[in-house]
Amino acid sequence: MSKHRILIVEDDADIQQLVSYNLIKAGYNVTCADTGEEALQILENESIDAMLLDLMLPGQDGMEICSAVRATEKTCALPIIMLTAKGEEDDVVSGLEYGADDYVTKPFSPRVLLARIEAVLRRKSGRQLEDQGDEKDGIFLHSMEIHPGRHEVRIEGVKIHLTITEFTILTLLASRPGWVFSRQQIIDHVRGYDYMITPRAVDVQIFGLRKKLGQAGSYIETVRGIGYRIKE
Template sequence: MGKEHILVIEDEEDILALLHYNLIKEGFKVSCAQTGEEGLNAARAESPDLIVLDLMLPGIDGLEVCRALKSAKATAAIPIVMLTAKGEEHDIVTGLELGADDYVTKPFSPRVLSSRLKAVLRRRERDHDSATDEGESLHIGPISIHPGRNEVLVNNQAVDLTFTEFRVLYLLARRPGWVFTRYQIVNAVRGDDYSVTDRAVDVQIVGLRKKLGPSGKIIETVRGVGYRFKDQ
């Protein structure tokens, strides 16, 4: 761990300076942006390994930046850790729904933030290795899932999923008929140290079903327990 490139998008100069100092101290390469537009341009030009994104930005806010990054093929796979002063469930769920990987609320400990960033980077590296190792494509009914390419096809038509949606789908599809609780889904997709509400998992499932169209009914709700992929 270390030498990874982190882009920090934060408009408050004192927080930006604090982050820059501490992340450099931890061995990261760090670049900074103070507006949403600057952050988008830097992400596209520099392809950082991770982005720390403040939600309360002037002009283009953090959620719009997240949406733009996750909807573009060139930047969709870059992990995003949100910074929010609100700590409100709505902002957290919206960011996760858009594909963010984690969040930290202000005020925060620089050491805790650094640990969270390293955890996200470790999970991303592990997931990449796992996808390469496990890497066989899954074909269930009209749905084809290609883990090495993070690609999903329904009736041979590509489906545009966020990184998190893909991971949830792949988790369920690998074990058809197996019921996963919301906690198990969070634990498998984001790691043991990730705290998120049941509502966020439900949002991911709703998004998946919608994007899969009629094939979305293959994801079944098991009332009072969680979700499963229908055993074909």
């Protein structure tokens, strides 16, 4: 039985109770917060493995909380799944742009939500297991050092903070320099074959990745009509 601790940030008591019930039944430890400010306090004082974050919250909204989590050293790589009643593409893209790793639109199936949680935790655990391997397993390309096990990227020795999704995309591209990956290949690699996400959302992730990489971001090339590659 899983003992991962999940933080649910949701101001609707009924939804909070429903999600908590299903997660506890599935074997997770659960902590709840009614506001984003309360969630940030919990993250500061407790060990959390993943967060379910409602988009519409009193006070600071989900986008602001997501940005704050990504800007903090301790939580910058925390898996975040957005919960939102908004299903439009622009809202989904905005959530991903602010650093969410995944999203579920309300109303949602508890089984789908549990599958999404398991997926982000598997990616996180996979990176921790990889860290037990040799240091030679790192990828050294241009001015970048990419260490999959540590979920760490350094450019000329300076550590760059990436979300799980951004890091996964960068690792995929860097694993085969010069190779063109289609948007669908990137979606399949990052999310799984049953994940419904638009190509535009991939573009947003690439945009954010380039921005964080600074000058090194120019090594990620757009191949018009196909997808992306990283220069050899």
